[in-house]
Each structure stands twice: as C-alpha cells, then as structure tokens.
Amino acid sequence: AQRVTQPEKLLSVFKGAPVELKCNYSYSGSPELFWYVQYSRQRLQLLLRHISRESIKGFTADLNKGETSFHLKKPFAQEEDSAMYYCAPMDTGRRALTFGSGTRLQVQP
Amino acid sequence: EADIYQTPRYLVIGTGKKITLECSQTMGHDKMYWYQQDPGMELHLIHYSYGVNSTEKGDLSSESTVSRIRTEHFPLTLESARPSHTSQYLCASSEFGSDEQYFGPGTRLTVT
Numbered sequence: 001a002q003r004v005t006q007p008e009k010l011l012s013v014f015k016g017a018p019v020e021l022k023c024n025y026s027y028s029g030s031p032e033l034f035w036y037v038q039y040s041r042q043r044l045q046l047l048l049r050h051i052s053r054e055s056i057k058g059f060t061a062d063l064n065k066g067e068t069s070f071h072l073k074k075p076f077a078q079e080e081d082s083a084m085y086y087c088a089p090m091d092t093g094r095r096a097l098t099f100g101s102g103t104r105l106q107v108q109p
Numbered sequence: 110e111a112d113i114y115q116t117p118r119y120l121v122i123g124t125g126k127k128i129t130l131e132c133s134q135t136m137g138h139d140k141m142y143w144y145q146q147d148p149g150m151e152l153h154l155i156h157y158s159y160g161v162n163s164t165e166k167g168d169l170s171s172e173s174t175v176s177r178i179r180t181e182h183f184p185l186t187l188e189s190a191r192p193s194h195t196s197q198y199l200c201a202s203s204e205f206g207s208d209e210q211y212f213g214p215g216t217r218l219t220v221t
Contacts, residue, residue: 009149
C-alpha cells in the first residue's frame with residue numbers, strides 16, 4: 001500500500017524566507033505525485049503535479065526517486081502562501097489519491 | 110456555474126439516526142470520491158465511483174454506503190450514526206482521463 005509522510009505539522013517562516021515542505025512516499029511502481037493546498041475558508045485545490053514540471057505561484061516540486069521524496073519549495077515566501085499543504089501520490093491503478101496529514105505553512109510578516 | 114456542492118455543511122445528530130450526506134456536481138465529471146478527515150489528520154478515501162452504477166470501497170474501512178444512480182449525484186449514507194463517525198466528509202470529482210480532483214466544501218458531522 002502507498003504511504004506518504006509529511007513530517008512537519010507546522011512550518012513557520014518570515015516573509016521573504018525560503019520554504020521547503022517535506023514529503024516522503026513509499027510506492028511500488030512509477031508514482032504520480034501532486035501537491036494540494038487549502039487556504040483559509042477555501043476548498044482543497046490542486047497546486048501542482050510533478051509530471052507537468054511547472055511552477056505555480058512560485059512553488060516547484062521535484063520528484064527524487066532515489067530519496068522517494070517530493071518536497072515543495074519556494075525561494076521567497078509571501079504572506080498569502082499561508083495555508084495547509086497536502087502531498088498526494090496517486091494510485092495509478094485506481095486513479096485515486098492518497099493524502100498525507102498535511103503541513104500548515106505560516107508566513108509571518 | 111459548474112461547481113461541486115455538499116449539503117448539509119454542518120450536522121449534529123444523535124446516535125442511532127440514519128443520515129445521508131449529499132454531494133452533487135454540475136461539472137460533468139464521471140469520477141467522484143468521498144474522503145473522511147479527522148481534525149489534523151490525513152484525508153482517507155472511503156468510497157469512489159467511475160460512473161453511473163459504479164461504486165468501490167476506498168482505503169479506509171467505513172460503515173457508510175454510497176450510490177451512483179445519476180452522474181451528477183453521489184450521496185453517502187450512514188444507516189445508524191455513532192460518535193465514532195464524527196468527522197469531516199469531503200466529496201470530490203474529476204474528469205475521466207484527468208488527475209485533477211475538484212473538492213466540495215465538506216460536511217462536518219458530529220454524532221452525539
């Protein structure tokens with residue numbers, strides 16, 4: 001079974017500081033990984049997916065198969081980045097997501 | 110406007126009652142999902158559906174049942190609510206062939 005670990009429940013940084021939200025997974029086969037985000041009083045929504053190799057709102061995430069990690073990074077955090085972030089590998093058989101427990105990012109002014 | 114709706118948003122109910130949590134989407138999506146999330150914990154997939162008359166159990170064993178009689182509607186039913194069912198329930202949908210899931214606002218259920 002797939003497992004995903006987000007070791008930090010809370011990550012607090014100051015505005016302008018670099019951010020790295022950690023995600024480690026265990027998966028057999030070729031994983032597809034996603035980051036979902038939930039801003040205050042908003043719904044859970046897709047932030048980015050590893051296959052598209054895109055940068056969304058300044059965030060990037062690189063899949064490291066050797067370390068089985070998919071950490072989310074941003075060089076300069078903004079206050080509006082404060083939210084709950086979930087790493088989610090996809091079960092390619094069922095096309096269903098497995099969510100981590102989430103990391104709350106708090107960006108202080 | 111294309112959206113995914115969940116009702117009720119909040120529900121407080123006594124033990125033993127039968128409840129149905131509604132989920133509807135006007136996005137034309139084939140796939141729908143139900144997740145359960147306790148505060149500060151992971152979202153657990155409890156049911157999913159590929160389309161009409163298709164329902165599958167997810168990763169977390171749940172006493173709830175679902176039905177998919179219409180494409181846009183995916184209700185979740187608890188025949189006899191218990192305090193252990195207290196949780197947030199999130200419904201989501203996705204287009205067949207797409208991996209992006211769209212989430213509803215959630216239903217926060219409290220069983221007393």
